[in-house]
Amino acid sequence: MNRPRKTxxxxxARMYFKHGRHWYVAGGKxxxxxxxxxxxxxxxxxxxxxxxxxxxxxxxxxLDTMRPKLAANTVSQYTIAARKLKKAFAQFAPxxxxxxxxxxxxxxxxxxxxxxxxxxxxxxxxxxxxxEWQLVDSNPCIGVKRLEEAVRDRYLTDDEFGxxxxxxxxxxxxxxxxxxxxxxxxxxxxKIRRSDLLDDGIxxxxxxxxxxxxxxxxxxxxxxxxCASTACGGENxxxxxxxxxxxxxxxxxxxxxxxxRTRLRAGVEDATLHDLRAKSLTDADLQGLxxxxxxGHTARAQTERYIRVRRVPRAAPPSFGQSxxxxxxxx
Numbered sequence: 001m002n003r004p005r006k007t008x009x010x011x012x013a014r015m016y017f018k019h020g021r022h023w024y025v026a027g028g029k030x031x032x033x034x035x036x037x038x039x040x041x042x043x044x045x046x047x048x049x050x051x052x053x054x055x056x057x058x059x060x061x062x063l064d065t066m067r068p069k070l071a072a073n074t075v076s077q078y079t080i081a082a083r084k085l086k087k088a089f090a091q092f093a094p095x096x097x098x099x100x101x102x103x104x105x106x107x108x109x110x111x112x113x114x115x116x117x118x119x120x121x122x123x124x125x126x127x128x129x130x131x132e133w134q135l136v137d138s139n140p141c142i143g144v145k146r147l148e149e150a151v152r153d154r155y156l157t158d159d160e161f162g163x164x165x166x167x168x169x170x171x172x173x174x175x176x177x178x179x180x181x182x183x184x185x186x187x188x189x190x191k192i193r194r195s196d197l198l199d200d201g202i203x204x205x206x207x208x209x210x211x212x213x214x215x216x217x218x219x220x221x222x223x224x225x226x227c228a229s230t231a232c233g234g235e236n237x238x239x240x241x242x243x244x245x246x247x248x249x250x251x252x253x254x255x256x257x258x259x260x261r262t263r264l265r266a267g268v269e270d271a272t273l274h275d276l277r278a279k280s281l282t283d284a285d286l287q288g289l290x291x292x293x294x295x296g297h298t299a300r301a302q303t304e305r306y307i308r309v310r311r312v313p314r315a316a317p318p319s320f321g322q323s324x325x326x327x328x329x330x331x
Contacts, residue, residue: 055089071207081119113147155308163266174228183280183294192242211296281306
C-alpha cells in the first residue's frame with residue numbers, strides 16, 4: 001500500500017509538484033505536466049484515458065507481421081521508425097489518428113526528410129494492416145505528401161575509386177570490385193551464394209524489389225570472384241556464401257564501417273558504399289551498355305536516379321547556304 005502524502009495532499013495519485021511544475025510518475029519515469037494545476041489535471045486525465053491496445057501495440061504487431069518478408073536493413077530502419085512513431089502517437093488509439101495528426105508529425109520531422117519519409121511509409125503500412133484487420137475505417141496517411149528529399153548527385157571518379165581500392169584490405173577490395181562489376185546493392189552482393197555462380201554469370205534476386213537477373217561473366221568479374229574466394233579462405237572453407245568471415249555472412253554494418261575507415265585513409269570525401277552502385281550504372285550508361293538491365297529496374301525512371309554523369313546531347317547546326325537557297329526559291 002502506498003504511503004499517505006505529507007504534502008500536496010490535493011494532488012491525485014502519481015501526480016507530484018516539483019521544480020515549479022507538475023509531474024506524472026509511473027514505472028519510475030517522470031512525465032512533465034503543465035505548471036498550472038487545472039491544465040495539469042487535463043493532461044493527467046488524458047494520460048489515464050489512454051486506451052490499452054493503442055498505437056504502440058498496433059505498431060509492434062504490424063512490425064512483427066512484416067518482419068519475415070523484409071530485408072535485414074529494412075527491418076533495422078523500420079525498428080527505428082517504430083520507436084519514434086510509438087513515442088509520437090503514444091496517447092492515441094488507432095481510430096483517433098486523423099490525417100491532420102499525421103501531417104503535424106511530418107512537419108515536426110521536416111529537418112530530416114529522408115528519415116521522415118521512411119517513417120511515413122512505415123506508418124502508411126501500419127494503417128493499411130489496421131484497415132484490413134478492421135481496427136480503423138480508413139488510412140489517415142493517404143493524402144499526406146512525402147517531404148522533398150535532396151537528390152544525391154555524388155559521382156565517384158575513377159581516381160577516387162582507385163585511391164580507395166588501393167588502401168583497402170583484400171576482402172574489402174574484393175567487395176568493392178564485386179559491387180562495381182555487378183552493379184548490385186551492397187546487401188545483395190554480401191549474400192552471393194556459391195550456388196549463384198552459374199556457367200554464364202552470377203544470379204541475383206534483389207532483396208529490395210525481388211527482381212531476378214544474371215550478370216554475365218567477364219574476365220574482370222571472374223577475377224573478382226576468385227579474389228573474394230581467396231580472401232575468405234578459399235574453396236576449402238565450408239560456407240554457403242562467397243563472402244564470409246569464419247563461415248558467417250558479413251554484416252552490412254561491418255563492411256560499411258570498414259569502407260568509411262578506408263575512404264578516410266584514401267583522403268576521399270563524402271563517399272559511401274552506395275556510391276559504388278551509382279558509379280557502376282553511370283559508367284555502364286557512358287560505355288553504351290544497358291544500365292536499366294544491370295540495375296534490375298522495370299522502368300528507366302528508376303535507373304535515372306543512379307545516373308550521375310549525363311551524356312551531353314550532340315546536335316548538328318543549320319547551314320546558311322541551305323537557308324539562303326531556300327529563301328531565293330520562295331522569292
